[in-house]
Each structure stands twice: as structure tokens, then as C-alpha cells.
Amino acid sequence: MSKEQIQICEEFFDIMPPEYQALVTNATWGQESRGWKDVGIKKELIEQHSLCAGCPESMAFRYILASLPNPEDTVMVGSTGCTSLVFPHVGIHNIHSLFGNQNAIASGLKRALTVRFPGRIKDVVVLAGDGATVDIGLDYTLQSWFRQEKFTTICFDNELYANTGGQESGLMQKGFVAKMAPLGKTFDKVRLPEIAKESGWTYLQLYTPCILEIGKNSMEGLQEMRDSEKPGERFAFKEYISDEAKAFLADRAEKEKTRKSAEKEALAQA
16 A cells, blocks of 8 residues: 555566556656646546446546545545446555445444554545445444544435436435336435534535436536526535634645745745
């Protein structure tokens, strides 16, 4: 679990695939300032996938991987579903769990890594769909939150079981008609953000789910979705930050400001 594991032996460097060479020489390993702005500029940790053509999940994967603060010391835990089709193409350590138990796997993994590597931060990131996170895996998800386990949970809120034909999901909107819910969903969308906050969250971020109709221009499809929803209720970015997280982010911002100031000063003296 370090950058050393991807290094190429000098004698074999010239015969390795150019994509692998670039992953070693032009990726953002070890850069504290790495982030989504590196997409398209630096070598990415995912450049191909086996998702359906045009699936927005692939873009979400790119931004998530670009924003991992410490990829060389990160393990991602996925679950059965569309996300499991992507992980074989990802350039960092990952574990495929059984459907729904990804947060239980992550809990044990984070604790084991803490013992195995004392004094060194090893990040664990769970990434799964709403079926694994909120339906079949809800108990594991909540128990990890209640115990205040120190890892990140990312849920792709598809608002249905997208990988298996469209069954009803707990995060589906009330009244939504799906292949496996022909009469429409009869209960409200599970209030997962509120549950997370009550569980003692540190940082919570929400993006609006978006499923585009294949064959339509992206902006046309987005506008149709906007028109079908009540203005301002879903198409918005929301962020909840605890006092602990605010202090951490403020410290990072100050360090970044100091770093940029030092670089500017060094450039002026050159």
C-alpha cells in the first residue's frame, strides 16, 4: 500500500505499456493539492470502464478518484452492482464485498490498518449504490455510523436498483413507477442525510441524482428533469459541516495559503 508498489524496474521501463508509464510518471501521487481540477490534465486513476455508454457514473468515478487526498494509502470497498464493474479498472487498492455488507468490511479493514500501520493514516472509502447502502445493507451502514467508524461512505443515489432491471429502492421518490413497482412506490424516500446527521456525522455532502435518457443531448435531458421537478427542491448542492470538520478544513486552507505564498515568493526571487 504505497507508491513503491507501482514503480517500474528501470531495465523494463521502455517495454511497459505507455499507459502504465504515465501512471507512474504523470499521476498525482503524493500531491496534497490533487483534486478534480486535475481531470484531463494529469494521468487519471481510471481511464476506461465497462459501464454502459454515456453512464454518468463513470464521470462521478473520475471526480471521486481525482479528489482522494491520499490514493497511495487508500483502499476502496465496493459492492455488487454497477460500481463493481468499474473497480477492476481502478488504479488503487480495492475490495469487492458481498452485496450490502460493504460498511462492515470497511469497519474491520480500517481498524486492522490502524493497528498494522501505527502513526500512518490509511484511508478507507466505501462506494456503493442505494440498494446496497440503504436497502439490503442499511443495518451495516447505520451500525458503522453509530460506532463513529473513521472512514468515508459514498452512496450513488440512483433512486432504484439500476443494475438489475429497476426494482423499488428505499431512496426512490414516493409514487415513482418502476419495472418492479408498477403501481408506484407507496412510501417516502428514506431520509438518509438526516439519519447520518443524527448518527454523529462529521461531513455530509449531497448531490442531486440524475439519470439521463440515452439518445438525448445532455443539456436537453437535464432541462427535462428540471422542468419535471419543483423548482429549487432537488437540483441543488447541499453541504453540512460539523464544527470539527470546519476546524480541519480551515487549517488545511491556511496551510494551502501559506504554500502558495511561499511558491509565489520563490518565483519572484528566481
